[in-house]
Amino acid sequence: MDRAQKEKLVDELGQIFESSGVVVVARYEGMTVAEMQDLRAMMRVAGGSVRVAKNKLAKIALEGKPSASIAEYLTGMTVLAYSEDPVAAAKVVDDYAKKNEKLVVLGGAMGETALDPAGVKAVAGMPSREELIASIVGCIAAPAANIAGAIGAPASNIASILSTIEEKAA
Secondary structure: OOOHHHHHHHHHHHHHHHHEEEEEEEEOOOOOOOHHHHHHHHHHHHEEEEOOOOHHHHHHHHOOOOOOHHHHHHOOOOEEEEEEEOHHHHHHHHHHHHHHOOOOEEEEEEEEEEOOOHHHHHHHHOHHHHHHHHHHHHHHHHHHHHHHHHHHHHHHHHHHHHHHHHHOOO
16 A cells, blocks of 8 residues: 555545544454454445554544544454444444354444443443434324324314214113
8 A cells, every 4th residue: 555545545434434424343253254244234235434554644533523532442454344323333343243142342423422331332222323313203203193183173072972872762
């Protein structure tokens, strides 16, 4: 890799570290190519990405970035998992690490907040952005459904009373 390619890679990694909601660092020693492709596919479905980069270049890219605290985890065979959604990458990596013991979560960063392995697990347990939106919409829609039910209830009550009177008269 020549100097221009390295500079381009450092710029790309810098963009990743600035724009990602969460960055997770994991050790992937011993994983097969198929296992890594499976992890990449799961991450793509969740809206994130997986990147393997030289630790030295990643450390250079981290200088002056909010997630600079993860530089200490960049030793050995490491992989970076990241997503704009602050939960997606952590959730996918945590789920995959449960299935495959070769993937070991070292830590991560959520903006300027450093995460140890327990912190990544805690973030993974949080609801995703879509789940939060769905629950908020449910909370907003519930009162409207109750009002509609209350408005429609008197008419149905009158109809059932009339049908009961009609049956008794017959």
